[in-house]
Amino acid sequence: MQTQHEEVPHPHFMIPLKYTVGTLISLLVLAVTNVIISQFDLGIYNIVIMFGIILVMATLDMLFFMGFRWERGFHIMMFLSGFVFLFIFLSFTLSDIMYRNATDPYKMQPYGIKNLVKPLPAGGEHSERTEHSE
Amino acid sequence: MDSATGIKQHHVAHHFSSSAQEFEAAKLGTLVFLVTEVLFFGGLFVGYAILRMMYPAMFVEAASHLSWQLGLLNTIFLITSAFTMIMSVRSAQLNKRQACFYFLLITFLLAACFMGVKAIEYAQKFEHGLLPAMWFSGEGVAETLPLFFGLYFAMTGLHGIHIIVGMGLLIWLMIRTRRGEFYSGYFTPLEMVGLYWHVVDLVWIFLFPLLYLIR
């Protein structure tokens, strides 16, 4: 990269046509496959298989459409860090939601006490909200 | 302007020392921006995951209110448009100005089709009162169904806004292509919008099965 000279048009890397066409076809096939699988009830495997297919599709999209197969490692790392932090966000939040009441299981449904928050009526910017409460 | 090819030479901005450095900055900047997009959508996906954990039954029922046929159609539109986007970049790299323009146009039209189908879907939801809780009047077994449609409209709505922004960018690219600003030596905006378009595509690859299919 550093040795490129100005004013000399330098064709950047061009993604070979066979990869793009191949990706297009496989993405379409996978999308249809996913729909077909969803029509059968395979129990827990439904989610597992379908999520697997989603991940394959996402990987194909990134590798060949976004061109990560030929990209610099640093750029890929940069982009994937978004997913890493998303994973941190999700997993830490789940560490709360999944383990609530682990040490003190109060024998009542944790969600579903129907005492509702009444919006303050009249005079505010959303007075029409009162109509809906309850 | 080179009158023979209709190509306008690109000039490197004053604070960069080479076009390679300029391209590198644009690429890195775009990728970092796309990271923020991933996290922006990510918040909604986290909300999805948590609600799903809290109310699995609601999601099973909700998927039956959505039409997988229309969803699949939209998936096909979007994946194809990602392909034509790539082809337009490729055409610019090969100095094929006309082809570049037409591929952009096809991409734009496919995006428009996507939005059209989206409009049909939204209209159906409106008709059945399947709306966020403020206006929800639909029928459903799950008590928390309004919650799902809040999430549904938030996720697909935000994605739709990104498609519309992308369509605006495509128009901008078409105008610049007509002016002959992209050629083998300079096609940075094409490539960057392309990356954006693929991320929007990526989001839909997740959205479609999660909302319409998995039950």
Add this chain to the structure above:
Amino acid sequence: MTTAKPNYLNSPKGILSWIFTLDHKRIGLMYLVAIAISFALGGFFALLVRLELLNPGKLFLTSQQYNQSFTLHGAIMIFLFLIPSIPASLANFVLPLQLGAKDVAFPRLNLWSFYLYVIGAAICLYSMFAGAADTGWTFYTPYSTTTTTSVISLVLGAFVLGFSSIFTGLNFMVTIHTLRPPGMSWFRMPLFLWSIYATALIQVLATPVLGITLLLLIVERVAKIGIFDPTLGGDPVLFQHFFWFYSHPAVYIMILPAMGVISEIIPTFCRKNIFGYKYIAFSSVAIALLGFLVWGHHMYISGQSQFAALIFSLITFLVSIPSGIKVFNWIATMYKGSIQLKSPFLYCLAFLFLFCIGGFTGVVLGTISLDVHLQDTYFVVAHFHYVMVGGTLMAFIAGLHYWWPKMFGKMYNERAAVIAWGLIFVGFNVLFFFQYILGTKGMPRRYYNYLPEFQALNIVSTVGSWILAAGLFLMLGYLIHSLLKGKPAPQNPWGGLTLEWKADSPPITENFEEIHIVTGGPYEYPAATKSAH
């Protein structure tokens, strides 16, 4: 001024050349003005709040006006002052200069983020007159979704400001990656750049989540989509996760650049190469990354699971280590130096002193069982003011004094600066130290009315706020005086070695006439005796 060399301040001329400028120095300056105005506004609300707290019950504000005042104080200070303070104003000015570059990587985006800041600030101002929000700056649901005050406008303002912050971070990150001069490897960068880089990482990775959180809050109020709404089966604690996933790292957006400023000033005023360069650099990155994993320590008592509390508490303790490493390295830098007690260095010392108190009380709060007692009391209020005001504000003022001659080409009155420093330091401690006692004794925060037995310490605290305000006014006075009548500044008034001191004071429009080639570290000061290290 008649024969002044053309510099970025005087050429090109005309108001339009400022409004549409792409020059990072002018944008930095405009930020500085906008941030100073925001700070004054936030400070005004702080004084209102403190004044009202002179006695329990009503003095001159109703409880709702009081709640709106502390909400505006918090929101303005956090979103309009602390977050953009050092990165957007000082770093915008200094970063390309330290890199020997002509500008940031995306000058137009830089101007855009300034105008986003202005738009966001305008929306926040509008919200003041449209029935200001009374939710506290944390916007906790379901209070924020059910109160009748104008929450949407304030939230929208914060949303726009978030994008301003994202674009600034993105810009600096790319600039540091692509525009380093020949010879400046990562480990030859001034430490200020390391800390700005770490800050940019947080801005880019955390702010989008704030964006989606605030957007969801707006949609929640408009259409009741229900994710955070208990009446529909949503989870209000989920909002707290969303909010703190941004807002805890945001604390590091505020403090990391401050640490960077300190890392610049200490070597200069000690004529000493910084001690443990790599440790300071890596601790910045470590703070940035670990900072993402600790947000749950704001939620020990909000019905979070014990398992989550365990993880968050453990990592909270870990994040204190890199901050400690920095403090030790700064002090070790002073060893065998040649220390000059000028005002920027004095503010550094104030920073060290107050930041240490803030840090130690942070350890107290990180300990879960103590946090149960101290959470939501004045102890927390005092703690974060020690870190944010004692840390970020002190470093901001230190940096402002340090780079002031470079920015405006004028010197300020050193004696006035020392007096103001004394007032600010004393006033600050009088204001906040006694709040620690109020907190441990049990006075909850955000209280309009309090038990009469708490009154004595509240009066002391309010008096402190006046001393602090007097110090800040004095500072404003001598800085304006310096602009009008200050002595011209030499190119390098403090004897700094980083690249910005090789530019003119004030610099020319494109910063440097020649490209500098870097051959060594940023702080290679000579020594009286040769020592083997």
Add this chain to the structure above:
Amino acid sequence: MNEGLMKNGSFWMPSQASTFAPGIDVLYDFIFWLSVVLFVGIFVVTAYFIIKYRRKTDDQLAVAQIIHNDALELTWTLIPLGLVMLLFVWGFNSYLGMTVPPSDAMDIKVTSKKWNWQFDYPEKKITTFGDLTVPVDTPIRLVMSSQDVIHSFFVPNLRIKQDSMPNRYTTVWFQATKVGRFQIFCAEYCGDAHSDMLGNLIVLSKKDYEKWLDNGGPSTAGMSLTDLGQRVYQTQCSACHSIDNSPKTGPTFKGLYGKLTQTSAGAVKADENYLRESIVDPMAKIVTGYPAGMITFAGILKDREIDGVIEYIKTLK
């Protein structure tokens, strides 16, 4: 009177009234003195450096350039790391003790709403507002939920605090060690009268508590109507209605009785009938200029209590 927070207890902490308090205070003191030692150490060294290496002439250079020392770095990384890990284990242990109630704990249901606390004692179907009465030396578990926004139950003397959430139960437990009256605060910001959402924790000896239960809760039998009304006012009404003309969420009670009041149903003379109606059906006539924010007290207040409030309002001329 509640036990004073400022004047009782140590320099930092209020007096100890639960089994947790001594342990918490020891931990606090440990961290405090550790911090003091480190802090003084750091700043003695800093002051020494500043005095010793102060620049005396303009061209004075640094004595020596020492730029790194890995052993030193390791020392001031590992020692603090060890210390904070100690604090982590210590803190988490005592936290677990505070969140896991013993199995024989007595349950009391706490309901929070803007802006008061309601306590339900399951055994005798007693309900109290504002005052939580518990026996000494008995583990008590509070099962909390909120009817509107998030509130937080905070008793400084017990060193406990727990948010009370809508649509969910949260629990906290304690064992009081001292007979007396202690202050309850709401610690999570909840709106206009957040700082008036106070309560009292009344710890009785086991014998007195039994007696209290047998009497069916707080004894009101011997009280005059006005005194009873004042009591109800303090626990139920004072968050929104003042008795001295100062503005609050609702109209002031001062001079209210007999006044001609503009309401949503036209002008009304505030007599006994109107006052009673406003208490049991607040939405019927809403005083002009005030939000329709009051909840009904039908079923919450007994007849005699409503009479008491009306009598009390009559005394506020």
